[in-house]
Amino acid sequence: MKLQKILHRLQKLHPKEIDLSLDRIKNLCKKLGDPQDKIKSISVVGTNGKQSTINALFSILKEANFKCNVYTSPHVQKINERFIFANEELNDDELADLFEEASKINNNQPITFFEILTASYFYKAAQYPENINLIESGLFHRFDATNILKNNLASIVTSIGLDHLDWLPKNEQTIEKIVFEKTSNLLSSNIVVAKQSSEKTLNLIKKNISNNKSNKIIFNEKYSYSINENGFIYYEDEYGSLKLPQPNVLGNFQIENISTAIATIRNLNFKVSEEDIKKGITKIKCIARFQEIKKGKLKNLCKNNKIYIDGSHNVLGSKVLNEHLETIKCNKHIILGMMANKDHEEYIGHFKNISSMTTIDIPGQPNSIKGKDLKKKINKYHKVQFKKSIIDAIKSCKLLDDDIIIITGSLYLAGEVLKLN
Numbered sequence: 427m428k429l430q431k432i433l434h435r436l437q438k439l440h441p442k443e444i445d446l447s448l449d450r451i452k453n454l455c456k457k458l459g460d461p462q463d464k465i466k467s468i469s470v471v472g473t474n475g476k477q478s479t480i481n482a483l484f485s486i487l488k489e490a491n492f493k494c495n496v497y498t499s500p501h502v503q504k505i506n507e508r509f510i511f512a513n514e515e516l517n518d519d520e521l522a523d524l525f526e527e528a529s530k531i532n533n534n535q536p537i538t539f540f541e542i543l544t545a546s547y548f549y550k551a552a553q554y555p556e557n558i559n560l561i562e563s564g565l566f567h568r569f570d571a572t573n574i575l576k577n578n579l580a581s582i583v584t585s586i587g588l589d590h591l592d593w594l595p596k597n598e599q600t601i602e603k604i605v606f607e608k609t610s611n612l613l614s615s616n617i618v619v620a621k622q623s624s625e626k627t628l629n630l631i632k633k634n635i636s637n638n639k640s641n642k643i644i645f646n647e648k649y650s651y652s653i654n655e656n657g658f659i660y661y662e663d664e665y666g667s668l669k670l671p672q673p674n675v676l677g678n679f680q681i682e683n684i685s686t687a688i689a690t691i692r693n694l695n696f697k698v699s700e701e702d703i704k705k706g707i708t709k710i711k712c713i714a715r716f717q718e719i720k721k722g723k724l725k726n727l728c729k730n731n732k733i734y735i736d737g738s739h740n741v742l743g744s745k746v747l748n749e750h751l752e753t754i755k756c757n758k759h760i761i762l763g764m765m766a767n768k769d770h771e772e773y774i775g776h777f778k779n780i781s782s783m784t785t786i787d788i789p790g791q792p793n794s795i796k797g798k799d800l801k802k803k804i805n806k807y808h809k810v811q812f813k814k815s816i817i818d819a820i821k822s823c824k825l826l827d828d829d830i831i832i833i834t835g836s837l838y839l840a841g842e843v844l845k846l847n
Contacts, residue, residue, distance in 0.1 A: 446569035461552030467559035472584030482687035486706030566607035587742030714840035722847035737837035
């Protein structure tokens with residue numbers, strides 16, 4: 427209750443949920459003693475794969491006995507997920523005390539919710555100067571609250587695509603503008619560029635960072651991977667090759683993220699062994715990234731059929747999700763809920779060979795599109811039905827023996843599914 431009260435109070439400190447500027451967080455962090463200048467960090471920017479890359483980094487580094495602090499956004503089930511220090515989530519009381527202290531120093535000055543969360547993270551992280559900080563950039567990067575570091579160990583650029591276009595002027599809603607926002611202000615240290623969805627995007631990134639003096643580690647130039655028909659992953663970089671087992675997370679897109687994490691660790695010369703990497707990638711904790719629900723209320727409705735949740739919510743996310751679904755030889759049933767500001771038609775246009783499509787409302791999300799309206803928008807791509815609830819949607823799927831259900835379209839929906847389950 428204490429945590430919920432202070433969160434409610436923090437959300438009222440600024441009239442806007444997002445207000446792209448660095449002035450407010452810089453002012454608060456100055457009052458806090460500029461904690462962001464006292465930490466060792468790896469920054470992760472991009473559109474898709476940021477959390478999965480961080481999760482892979484975290485798992486491998488833990489296996490090698492490193493202590494990490496982790497800051498990600500958004501959370502899926504509870505806000506504590508965003509605040510990991512010395513490899514452990516803060517509990518409710520610890521988190522409330524941290525916010526209370528930062529709020530007291532802020533002294534009711536206008537600041538957005540994300541900004542004061544970020545300042546609070548930096549404040550706590552400075553208490554662990556030897557830990558490795560894994561920090562996810564939020565909306566874009568140039569004016570994101572996490573972008574007040576003066577130096578870092580590395581910047582990782584994950585896959586970049588079109589998303590959050592409603593925050594850009596109409597004439598700037600382009601991949602060129604998004605690449606600029608995400609990569610033009612990277613620090614000069616090491617830049618690791620993950621596999622991109624197109625040659626055009628990769629070339630835009632290269633052009634944008636061409637004057638940056640960082641050591642540049644680019645997929646297919648400085649590191650690569652391939653998947654053996656027996657299931658092994660062959661990873662290769664200038665330090666040599668690794669024969670790796672399949673990770674515990676599903677989808678080739680996860681292997682892309684894992685290879686980027688490995689490239690980062692090896693180029694930073696951390697004391698991480700081949701065995702640490704092998705074990706680490708089989709212990710990755712990944713919430714709502716093609717996550718199978720193996721038990722619980724919703725699983726019981728499916729009986730022997732498998733049910734997955736995936737938080738993909740943009741065009742690039744739907745593309746990689748569908749690529750993975752195409753490798754699964756069975757009937758697939760999609761249950762879909764999305765936020766109103768997404769490109770719904772483009773998102774659903776990537777899905778092929780779907781047996782059924784059901785739209786739903788996302789409970790408790792006023793900024794989501796109504797399931798009935800979503801059905802109307804995407805009906806030309808698939809035969810779509812609408813159901814009032816997640817449970818009704820699952821019950822409506824006519825499942826054969828090996829059929830699977832995938833609930834997708836939003837991390838907010840994924841959180842509601844896990845809560846309900």
